[in-house]
Amino acid sequence: MEGIVLRPQGQGCIVETPSGRMLCWMRGRLRQTGVSPLAGDRVEVLPGAQGEGVIESVAPRRNQLSRPAVANVDRVVTVTSLVDPRVPPLLLDRFLALAEKARVRAVVVVNKVDLGRAQEILQVENRYRSVGYPVYPLSARLGEGVEPVRREIAQGGVTVLAGVTGVGKSSLFRCLIPGASVEVGQLTRQGHGRHTTKHTELFPVGDGYLADTPGFSALTLEGVEPGEVAGLFPEFRPFLGRCRFSDCRHLDDVGCAVTQAVGTRIDPVRYESYTFLLREAMEARRSH
Ligand SMILES: Nc1nc2c(ncn2[C@@H]2O[C@H](COP(=O)(O)OP(=O)(O)OP(=O)(O)O)[C@@H](O)[C@H]2O)c(=O)[nH]1
Ligand SMILES: [Mg+2]
Ligand SMILES: [Zn+2]
Numbered sequence: 001m002e003g004i005v006l007r008p009q010g011q012g013c014i015v016e017t018p019s020g021r022m023l024c025w026m027r028g029r030l031r032q033t034g035v036s037p038l039a040g041d042r043v044e045v046l047p048g049a050q051g052e053g054v055i056e057s058v059a060p061r062r063n064q065l066s067r068p069a070v071a072n073v074d075r076v077v078t079v080t081s082l083v084d085p086r087v088p089p090l091l092l093d094r095f096l097a098l099a100e101k102a103r104v105r106a107v108v109v110v111n112k113v114d115l116g117r118a119q120e121i122l123q124v125e126n127r128y129r130s131v132g133y134p135v136y137p138l139s140a141r142l143g144e145g146v147e148p149v150r151r152e153i154a155q156g157g158v159t160v161l162a163g164v165t166g167v168g169k170s171s172l173f174r175c176l177i178p179g180a181s182v183e184v185g186q187l188t189r190q191g192h193g194r195h196t197t198k199h200t201e202l203f204p205v206g207d208g209y210l211a212d213t214p215g216f217s218a219l220t221l222e223g224v225e226p227g228e229v230a231g232l233f234p235e236f237r238p239f240l241g242r243c244r245f246s247d248c249r250h251l252d253d254v255g256c257a258v259t260q261a262v263g264t265r266i267d268p269v270r271y272e273s274y275t276f277l278l279r280e281a282m283e284a285r286r287s288h
Contacts, residue, residue, distance in 0.1 A: 003053075004158075004209070005041040005071075007201040013037040015053065016204070017045055022053040030055060038064065039200045039211060040071035040158045063102050065160065068200040068213035074157025075105045075208075076215060077149060079167045081112040082120050087164055093273035095162045096133065097232040098216045101224055107134040107152055111168040114139040127267050131235045140171035150176055154206020160215030169214050177203045182212055226281040230258065233274055235266055251275060 003017035003024075012025045024045055026037065035058055037043065042059040061071040078095040080087045092108070099106035108128045110121055125135045134152065138145030153159045153176065161169040170182045180203055202209040230236045230250055236258055244255025253259075262271045 001045055001047065003043050003045045004202070005037045005039055005043060006203075006209075007039050008037060008199045013041075013055075015043060015045055015055070017047070017053070019047070020051070022047065022051050024053040024055050026055050030058065038069045038071040039202050040073065040209075042072060063104065065102075065215045068160075068211065068215060070158065070160060070200050070202075070211050070213075070215060072158055073102070073104050073160055073211075073215065075107070075153070075159040077107050077109055077153070077159060077161050077172075079109045079111055079161055079163035079169050079172060080124075081115075081167045082110065082117045082124070083112060083115045085164070085166045087167060089269050090273045090276050091164050093233075093270060094277060095216055097224075097229070097277055099162075100232040100234070101228070107136065107149075109149060109163075109172065110135065110137040111140050111172065113137045113145065114142050127269065130267070131233075131270070138172075140168045140175050143175050146172070146175045150205060153208045153210055156207040158202065158209045158211065159205075160211045160213075162214050162216040173210065173212060176205060176210055177212070180212060222284050224281050224284075226278055226285060229274065229278045229281050232277075233266075233270060235270065236274070238265075249278065251278070 001017050001019070003015040006014045006016055009023065012023055015022050015024045022045065026035070037055065037058060041061070044056045045053040046056050047053045063073055064071045065073060076095070076099045078092055078099070080092045096106050110124055113121060121137050125137060128135045136145060136149050138149065140146065161173060163169050173182050200211050200213045202211055230240055239257040239261055242257035243250065243253065245253060248256050250256050250258035258266065262268055
């Protein structure tokens with residue numbers, strides 16, 4: 001039967017199948033190929049005795065995040081806040097660009113609406129809705145505005161949260177999965193030298209799953225070619241191919257259709273993020 005890996009466990013993993021959760025082991029010849037199951041892996045299971053099973057095959061991964069290790073991500077909920085911390089738009093736009101690069105659906109959460117800034121929140125809502133991203137303003141602390149996010153995740157597939165430190169990812173996670181234990185208000189220590197054995201775990205939400213560790217922790221557009229960056233901004237796409245020169249960088253180039261649209265169909269703040277991410281991609285290429 002078909003199943004999805006919820007988390008690795010020892011040499012095996014916990015798989016959710018139509019007939020419940022099973023502790024599963026990889027078939028020997030699979031282990032020899034060096035495949036180890038990740039949260040999100042779709043697997044074929046042969047049920048055995050006592051709620052255990054054997055994994056016969058692992059479906060090819062549609063995508064895979066390292067740090068945290070999650071396979072087959074369908075959706076990223078990018079979390080930001082305007083106060084405490086005040087997250088620069090560039091950091092949100094970078095997560096959105098990474099999601100576009102991975103071909104993963106992205107939605108935007110503006111957390112901490114209990115701290116005010118109603119006017120600015122509206123501005124951010126308009127900015128990202130006009131690009132096509134659903135925007136959910138909410139307060140994880142008060143548990144207000146969380147239901148639409150739950151419905152989004154419950155539609156199906158695997159969702160990860162993303163966002164810089166302190167925006168409230170763990171707090172939102174706790175609203176969505178009340179029973180689970182995650183650290184709130186502490187710096188997540190993962191990936192800072194200390195050896196942590198904690199694996200990513202998926203928790204069911206309706207017909208979907210939410211990962212308990214945030215995704216896209218790699219904070220640069222490494223592996224993105226400079227020429228690709230403009231295409232990672234959905235609102236730029238109608239203008240691409242319409243510039244005078246085919247190698248237009250959409251900076252100060254003559255006859256650029258993108259820069260002509262800045263201030264009307266392209267938000268200047270988003271354009272600013274583009275110029276920064278383009279430089280980042282150019283530098284990354286130079287240093288390799
Ligand atoms: N006022 C307010 N504070 C919040 C809200 N959500 C979270 N916080 C606080 O913001 C701080 C950081 O929240 P976390 O949930 O730990 O943030 P995080 O994104 O998981 O941070 P890292 O794990 O470091 O990446 C904590 O002190 C929370 O109590 C909110 O909606 N309103
Ligand atoms: Mg956290
Ligand atoms: Zn151009």
